[in-house]
Amino acid sequence: MIPMKKIELHLHLEGAAPPDFIRSIAAEKRIDLSGVFDAQGHYSYSDFDDFLRCYDDATSVLKTPRDYARLLTEVLAQSAEEGVIYTELFVSPEFCGGGDLQAWRDYLAAMTEAAEAGRAQGVDSRAIVTPLRHLGHERARKTAICAAETAGDWVTGFGLAGQETNGKATDYQWSFDCAREAGLGLTCHAGEWVGPESVRQALDLGVSRIGHGVRAIEDPALVRELAQREITLEVNPGSNIALGVYPDLASHPIARLADAGVRVTVSTDDPPFFHTTLRQEYDRLAETFGWGDTEFVQINRWAAEAAFCDEATRDRLRKEFP
Secondary structure, three states: OOOOOOOEEEEOHHHHHHHHHHHHHHHHHHHOOOEEEEEOOOOOOHHHHHHHHHHHHOOOOOOOHHHHHHHHHHHHHHHHOOOOEEEEEEOOOOOOOOHHHHHHHHHHHHHHHHHHHHHOOOOEOOOOOEEEEOOHHHHHHHHHHHHHHEEEOOOOEEEEEEOOOOOOHHHHHHHHHHHHHHOOOOEEOOOOOOOOHHHHHHHOOOOOOEOOOOHHHHHHHHHHHHHHHHEEEEOOEEEEEEEEOOOOHHHHOOOHHHHHHOOEOOOOHHHHHHOOOHHHHHHEEEEHOOHHHHHHHHHHHHHHHOOOOOOOOOOHHHHHHO
């Protein structure tokens, strides 16, 4: 039986915005979102580049700290419905004030208040501050400074997201060093669109987690290294299938990676864009690979160990998955 309680480590805040929520904000502000939704009211895109276009257009309606507080409240409520007790959200100062530190503080204050309310409702959360790779490594420094200056409490991690084919992860070394010095946990999107070499570049940044990382399966030596170093993969099967990284779940390497001793976790990435929920991800894994309580408890234990949180929170999460 699939456990009701879950930990999610890879969830983009804007990417988790339900279409109805975005439409309501757009209506309030009288913003035209032509081309964002299909005839059924779902997000509409054709490939990964078009997905990024749709993502940016949809989230362009979010313009104020209050908008982001409302969004976080909505997302945490949906997480609670999925049985999530702890979640980590990718949040970018690029969207929250254009990388300006004072503006970011204003957005962060509003989101922190919403996060505290969510905690009272049973869903604990943390933020992973995230530069956008396709904007370049020089601009990422502004995001790294925002992360370092606001580290602690809700901001506990730093990660790199965006178009993986844009340059090398190691181009962002300065930003990762800045975040590390501030005591933030480190993760990096890699091994989704680019092969094992992108995972190795991310490892060179000193990360403890990899966002996606599934194409490491193409390099047996890398798989062994990930297992030996206890690097945790934030795996998003539904996302990978929706975007065409793999044709179906049976072809997805999550089970093979776990069997090889790699620490895998399960998340939804940008769930409404990919027509999925965390409960559906678990159900599909159970149906496809025969996973049950043993496997799902294990991935949540790994998630608890890898979470960017204080030790008191980690101990509490461990106790949920004995």
